[in-house]
Amino acid sequence: ETGVTQTPRHLVMGMTNKKSLKCEQHLGHNAMYWYKQSAKKPLELMFVYSLEERVENNSVPSRFSPECPNSSHLFLHLHTLQPEDSALYLCASSPHERVTYSGANVLTFGAGSRLTVL
Amino acid sequence: QKEVEQDPGPLSVPEGAIVSLNCTYSNSAFQYFMWYRQYSRKGPELLMYTYSSGNKEDGRFTAQVDKSSKYISLFIRDSQPSDSATYLCAMDAYSGAGSYQLTFGKGTKLSVIP
Numbered sequence: 523e524t525g526v527t528q529t530p531r532h533l534v535m536g537m538t539n540k541k542s543l544k545c546e547q548h549l550g551h552n553a554m555y556w557y558k559q560s561a562k563k564p565l566e567l568m569f570v571y572s573l574e575e576r577v578e579n580n581s582v583p584s585r586f587s588p589e590c591p592n593s594s595h596l597f598l599h600l601h602t603l604q605p606e607d608s609a610l611y612l613c614a615s616s617p618h619e620r621v622t623y624s625g626a627n628v629l630t631f632g633a634g635s636r637l638t639v640l
Numbered sequence: 641q642k643e644v645e646q647d648p649g650p651l652s653v654p655e656g657a658i659v660s661l662n663c664t665y666s667n668s669a670f671q672y673f674m675w676y677r678q679y680s681r682k683g684p685e686l687l688m689y690t691y692s693s694g695n696k697e698d699g700r701f702t703a704q705v706d707k708s709s710k711y712i713s714l715f716i717r718d719s720q721p722s723d724s725a726t727y728l729c730a731m732d733a734y735s736g737a738g739s740y741q742l743t744f745g746k747g748t749k750l751s752v753i754p
Contacts (some may be wrong), residue, residue, distance in 0.1 A: 526683070562648060565684075567727070567743040612683050626672040626691065627732050627742055631683030 524548055528613050528632035536640050537603060545596040545613030550619060554596040556588060556627065559610040571596060589611045603639045610634040642741040643667050646729055646745030655754050663729035663745045666710065670731040670741075673705050675714045677728045678747065687727075689713070719752045726750070 526547045535541050547554060557569040570578040571590040585607075587599040596613055614629040646663045653659055661675075672691055683748035690696045693707045702715040713729075716723055728747040 528683075562746060564644065564746050569743070604697070614683075625734075626689055628674070628686055628689065629684075629742070631676075631685065633681070633683045 525540075526613055526615055526630055526632035527539055528635050529610075530635060531633065531636075532636045533605065534638045534640065535600070537605075539603075540599070540601040542600065542623060543598040543611055543613075543637075544563050545632055547596075547613075547615040548629060549615055549617075549631070551615035551630070554590060554593075554594060555614040555616070556596065557599050557612040557631075559612055559634070565612070568598075573578045600637075603637075605639050608639045610635055642738065643743050644729065644731060644745045647748055648746045648750060650749040652751045652753060653719055654719075655719060655721060655746045655752055657719050657752075659714075659723070659750060660746050661714040661716075661727050661729075661750070663712050664710055665712075665731055665743075666705075666730050667731070668710070669733040669741070669742075669754075670743075671734070672732040673703070674730040674731060675701075676702055676728040676744075679726060680725075684728055695706070721752045721754050735753050 531545045553572045555570050556571045558566045558568055567580050568582045568590040574590050574593055587600050589597040615633045616629050617629055642665055644665045674689040675687040677687045685689045688698050688703050690703050690705050698702045700717045704713040725752040726747040726749045729745040732742045
């Protein structure tokens, strides 16, 4: 496996379900990200992990809970979601983290997990 | 005013045409300007990036940045059906340790018709 891998690719869940999205990067990068992509809206940054430590949370509702057990894996735990949370959830990684690096922050994205909340 | 404005299209052109995709921005702190390409059912992939003002060419693609006008462009020469995708502009600035300012446009959906 190369690059950034996300599973599952598609997920349908009810508002009372609990599910998790998984991301794995095989690039040796130091930072990992969760983005939400909705139709006709820019990519929205949800969470950033740098060297396994969360460094940014863009005021995301608590029904989304991230977990980064090591520098290669990232999870997004979902519970009691709303229909408006239906979107494509993208995981990304980058070689550097903003704590020490001031150059271009180039991201490598996974293919995304398409979430539908009924 | 949104930080990054990008016309979502859709834009449809005949094969071989020159395509011009554009974004405007309001944050003068942006230093890095990127273009990502996203095929259907895939994640975005970096096409090219430039630092500060000027042009950068890579094959059929040219990225142009005009910081004085806060305007960036991506030109595609001799467009091919395989260029059909959504193109997202993104801009970044370093504003101190732990601060993330990578901001995306909405993306422009391009179709190149054979």
